[in-house]
Amino acid sequence: MAGNAIETAKQENGSKVYFQAYVESAKPPSESVLFGIVVKVYPDLAKNIKLRELWMSTYAKQAAALKAYLGNNKGYSYSRDEKQGFMAFIEDIAKSRCGVSTKDNWDPADIYMVRKTKEKTIKAKLDKITQNPEEMANIYALNAYMRELIASKDLVPVSLKAISKTKTKADAELSNMGKGKAKELKFENVGPLKCYFRFGTNSKTPTEIDNGEIAGQFKAGDSVVNWQTRNFNMSTPRGGVQTDLTPTGKDAGAKIGKASADAIDDFFTKYHSKLGVLRPVNAGKDPHIPEVGKWTAADKKYWVDYQKELKKFKVNKKDIDFGDFRVMMKNKQVSAGNFANVLDYCIREEQSTRYAAGRLSSKLTCMRWAYVWALIEKKGLMQEWLKTLYYGAKKEFRDTNGPFLKIY
Numbered sequence: 001m002a003g004n005a006i007e008t009a010k011q012e013n014g015s016k017v018y019f020q021a022y023v024e025s026a027k028p029p030s031e032s033v034l035f036g037i038v039v040k041v042y043p044d045l046a047k048n049i050k051l052r053e054l055w056m057s058t059y060a061k062q063a064a065a066l067k068a069y070l071g072n073n074k075g076y077s078y079s080r081d082e083k084q085g086f087m088a089f090i091e092d093i094a095k096s097r098c099g100v101s102t103k104d105n106w107d108p109a110d111i112y113m114v115r116k117t118k119e120k121t122i123k124a125k126l127d128k129i130t131q132n133p134e135e136m137a138n139i140y141a142l143n144a145y146m147r148e149l150i151a152s153k154d155l156v157p158v159s160l161k162a163i164s165k166t167k168t169k170a171d172a173e174l175s176n177m178g179k180g181k182a183k184e185l186k187f188e189n190v191g192p193l194k195c196y197f198r199f200g201t202n203s204k205t206p207t208e209i210d211n212g213e214i215a216g217q218f219k220a221g222d223s224v225v226n227w228q229t230r231n232f233n234m235s236t237p238r239g240g241v242q243t244d245l246t247p248t249g250k251d252a253g254a255k256i257g258k259a260s261a262d263a264i265d266d267f268f269t270k271y272h273s274k275l276g277v278l279r280p281v282n283a284g285k286d287p288h289i290p291e292v293g294k295w296t297a298a299d300k301k302y303w304v305d306y307q308k309e310l311k312k313f314k315v316n317k318k319d320i321d322f323g324d325f326r327v328m329m330k331n332k333q334v335s336a337g338n339f340a341n342v343l344d345y346c347i348r349e350e351q352s353t354r355y356a357a358g359r360l361s362s363k364l365t366c367m368r369w370a371y372v373w374a375l376i377e378k379k380g381l382m383q384e385w386l387k388t389l390y391y392g393a394k395k396e397f398r399d400t401n402g403p404f405l406k407i408y
Helices: 005-024 031-038 049-070 086-097 116-129 135-151 261-270 297-310 339-348 356-378 382-393
Strands: 076-079 111-115 155-160 172-175 187-189 214-220 223-230 242-247 327-329 332-335 404-407
Touching (some): 005 155, 049 404, 076 116, 086 111, 086 116, 111 116, 116 135, 214 356, 223 356, 297 339, 356 382
Parallel strands (some): 155 404
Antiparallel strands (some): 187 214, 327 332
């Protein structure tokens, strides 16, 4: 829901306690009562009126969608980050017995609801059916039993997605229930790759490259999806990047999510013989992105030459868009039309702010991705690539993905 883990915890714990009060009460409590419950886990709402309005409205939409799905069912325990909660229990099984390295790549549920009267029995059976020596057998057994429990509404793993302010209600949709995708979508790349390389044009970040991303659009069925690839923790000088998907049009403002690294790795493994490359490494492992303060003339020349090569490629019959290479200092333009100049300013100012180095290394990694996009198109794999990103973001890319209820 939010990039910052601490904020995400507050927001999702707010959802958890709101759900509990809303679902378990004989009739929905008043907003003032619900706020009194939520503010105990999300105290920021007491000090910020706009934040309070945003999240209380979001919680109300989420809870209404959940209640519509549950009908008259109630009597659940609700867990998120409690050490002894059901979420911790099932995550431990997935990681220790099923070969899951990151829970959200298997099942992105943020809150687990389990029927209190059956919780002990459910835990005992989960423990019993995942004792196989083979991790793959355990993950299939775990997912199959979870689907049974979800069908009977004895278990409700809830994945929360951002809800647009313009939406009057949220929707609830089951995912990975073992019935295949309801509709196989056709995917089409529809825009140029945008990898603007400018410095100091944003007054809020006058000594940084404007952004650390590469972005574009594609069609998924009748919907147009915006995507951006970047480091989502710019305070890390040499971090990795992720690809985030957001719908446009009637669903603008919502989130599909970040494409799973496992899904992306599956794609590059499957098509390695055609592509001859793997997923670009994070900046800290890139031999041509040195540590902050240790740039050489050879490093600079490498990236100048690399950008020149990228200018030869087209994606969707369009040049990769690097912008006008503008450099601004103290609101005055000092340079334009020269990648090397922008790079020099970025390197010189890398230590000027907490985020300057992270933005630069993110942008250079995104240039690696620009080449990969062009190569994928050249090899005729764009349909499969867009499918990978889309279902990877929805966490519906493998038959080993766990089932969940998405509220969005």
